[in-house]
Amino acid sequence: MDETLSSYALKGLEDAIQDALNSDCTPEEIIDCFSTTIRKNIQYHRVCAKHSKQVLDIFNKIDRSQKVVNLNADTSIHNKANWIDYTELPDRKD
Secondary structure, three states, X not given: OOOOOOOHHHHHHHHHXXXXXXXXXXXXXXXXXXXXXXXXXXXXXXXXXHHHXXXXXXXXXXXXXXXXXXXXXXXXXXXHHHXXXXXXXXXXXX
16 A cells, blocks of 8 residues: 555554554454444445435325336336346356
8 A cells, every 4th residue: 555645534544454453453353343334334325325215206206105116207217228238247156
């Protein structure tokens, strides 16, 4: 990593990592902390996206209370140019 970190956040992260490595934390605890923090961030953004979608639905007068999908609500589904070609994705390695 570059010795002259220009980002304040990365410098803080570097300091926190050094503190954790020089403490009584185990390597597993350090990795678990990273994983947990990333998962929390993902969940936070999912909730934000869900709430944003709900607000947008209210603006567009879309009622999803019956959990029924109206295919006519979005005309882009009928345009094949908007379909994702999943055949080009790489094979998953287990």
